[in-house]
Amino acid sequence: MKKIWTITKRELRAFFDSLMAYIMLIAFLGFSGFFTWLYGADVFFVGQASLQSFFSIAYWTLFFFIPALTMRLFAEENRSGTIELLLTKPVTHWQVVLGKFSATLILIIIALALTIPYYITIANLGNADNGAIISGYIGLIFMSATYISIGLFTSSVSNNQIVGFLLALFIGMFFHIIFDVLSNNFTGFVGEIFNFLSISTHFESISRGVIDSKDLIYFLSIIFLGLVSAEAMVSKASMPE
Amino acid sequence: MDIIIQNFTKKYGQEKAVDNISFKVKTGEVLGFLGPNGAGKTTTMKAITCFLAPTSGEIQVGNYSIRNEPQEIKKRIGYVPEINPLYPDMTVIDYLKFVAELHDIGKNQVVERILEMVRVCGLEGEKHKKIGELSKGYKQRVGLAQALIHDPQVLILDEPTAGLDPNQIVEIRELIKNIGREKTVILSSHILAEVEATCDRILIINKGKIVADGTSDELRKLSQGKELLQVCIEEAEKNAVVSAIQELDSVEMVDPKARDNYYEIQSKKEASSKRAVFELCVKKGWILTEMTPVETKLEDIFRDLTLN
Incomplete structure (x- = not known):
């Protein structure tokens, strides 16, 4: 546990040292603020004291920002060879993977925490549905964790950050939109399967305020799968043959 | 802690990088690992540090096996990889x-150990700089500092003095020698003089196999042992000297050097021509001003063993 935290601290510091974190925070707040308050189906257009417009924007901005954060995590270590020094220290591969995962998740949680002023504003404008807002945030956190684990895996595939970024978007695209589109085009059992595979189904279900075990199992199993694959890629180097 | 390597083989695809090697390094021994590029030195070191798993064979550090207790081994090893990879955007501290x-x-203990390492490795002036801003020599020192910070029982150094200036090389060698008194050290190098100066024992590998193992004196004896003399003969005509020496029974070959009056004389196997050369000079009235036996250099042994 302590070692995971040691790695988490280093990764978090690397995010902030490389300005990546600041750029991500500013861009995230800028985009989501713009579309929540100023443009399109914004809060004033909808005319309700809810953060629904923010959640649907964050659903897309996080989808693009997370691969940009995760692409570096393993690809850079593979390229520069620092992975060798890290793995010859008394840490397990799992501790490395989990440390990097939690560092990115913490950064996302910081970004989401910075949108609390949005909530305060909304709560002052009218009767906000606190339950829906809390569960909306929980939905975003689960979705982020899912994309982080996918991004970690794609970053560990090669020593090229761009490959990690594009591959994460490619895989993410299926969960984010393609399965959803497919589920509308198919009826019956096949449609059900695609519907279950789509992140938007589960995100909407959670942000409606119902945290169903089905949604939890869905998110946790993708996260688990992503982390297991990342760990396998990291271990590959030290495997016989 | 002893390091025991038994029948270690590592294949990359079909190619054998290391082919069934076995050796043992005892506590308090500094082992020099020599070999041309691609001989398998780095692969062996990566296996000892639990970064690469062997295709077959067994490696033990202390009583721990790299297959079953890699975490225990990693706790006790300090390792400086060949390319010395460090995080460029972190400060040394x-x-x-x-x-x-x-x-x-x-x-x-953390602060105390860090300050100790900064002092030992001479990083006093750079400790607050980012690693990416340091020169190669200072990066190498950071590499050593991180390898020594937990006071490891075993130290594995892959070309530790590459890129250092001559003063730094001497310092690092002293450091390695001091560490080597109580600990087990394996270091690889291309620089033969360095290995001779720092190591108790030398292991030469070529194409994944051990071709020589012993102290530098033992290795010298291994090589063919023909006497080689450098002589300086004055007040004599060059051609006359060459032909006269060539006629001596014990001499195999005379070679006039580019420097005036200097000749290199190689004797036949297990023969010495020192006396004969001296007597010849006396007889002919030449002035012999210098006679130096040329030692077989480690370089030659290395070339002999690895070029075929």
Whole structure:
């Protein structure tokens, strides 16, 4: 546990040292603020004291920002060879993977925490549905964790950050939109399967305020799968043959 | 802690990088690992540090096996890889602190150990700089500092003095020698003089196989042992000297050097021509001003063993 935290601290510091974190925070707040308050189906257009417009924007901005954060995590270590020094220290591969995962998740949680002023504003404008807002945030956190684990895996595939970024978007695209589109085009059992595979189904279900075990199992199993694959890629180097 | 390597083989695809090698390094021994590029030195070191798993064979550090207890081994090893990879955007102090935490060094000892390493490795002036801003020599020192911070029993150094200036090389060699008194050290190098100066024992590998193992004196005896003399003969005509020496029974070959009056004389196997050359000079009235036996250099042994 302590070692995971040691790695988490280093990764978090690397995010902030490389300005990546600041750029991500500013861009995230800028985009989501713009579309929540100023443009399109914004809060004033909808005319309700809810953060629904923010959640649907964050659903897309996080989808693009997370691969940009995760692409570096393993690809850079593979390229520069620092992975060798890290793995010859008394840490397990799992501790490395989990440390990097939690560092990115913490950064996302910081970004989401910075949108609390949005909530305060909304709560002052009218009767906000606190339950829906809390569960909306929980939905975003689960979705982020899912994309982080996918991004970690794609970053560990090669020593090229761009490959990690594009591959994460490619895989993410299926969960984010393609399965959803497919589920509308198919009826019956096949449609059900695609519907279950789509992140938007589960995100909407959670942000409606119902945290169903089905949604939890869905998110946790993708996260688990992503982390297991990342760990396998990291271990590959030290495997016989 | 002893390092025991038994029948270690590592294949990359079909190619054998290391082919069934076995050796043992005892506590307090500094082993020099020599070999041309691609001989399998780095692969062997990566296997000892639990970064690469062997295709077959067994490696033990202390009583721990790299297959079953890699974490225990990693706790006791300090390792400087060949390319010395470090995080460029961390400061020296932050990086050492990170490594110290990974090694579970107690909170009250961390600062003390870091300062000790900064002092030992001569990083006083650069400790607050980012690693990416340091020169190659200082990066190498950071590499050594991170390898030594937990006071490891075993030290594995892959070309530790590459890129250092002559003063730094001498310092690092002294450091390695001091460490080697109580600990087990394996270091690889291309620089033969360095290995001779720092190591108790030399292991030469070529194409994944051990071709020589012993102290530098033992290795010298291995090589063919023909006497080689450098002589300086004055007040004599060059051609006359060459033909006269060539006629001596014990001489195999005379070679006039580019320098005036200097000749290189190679004797036949297990024969010495020192006396004969001296007597010849006396008889002919030449002035012999210098006669130096040329030692077989480690370089020659190395070339003999690895070029075929």
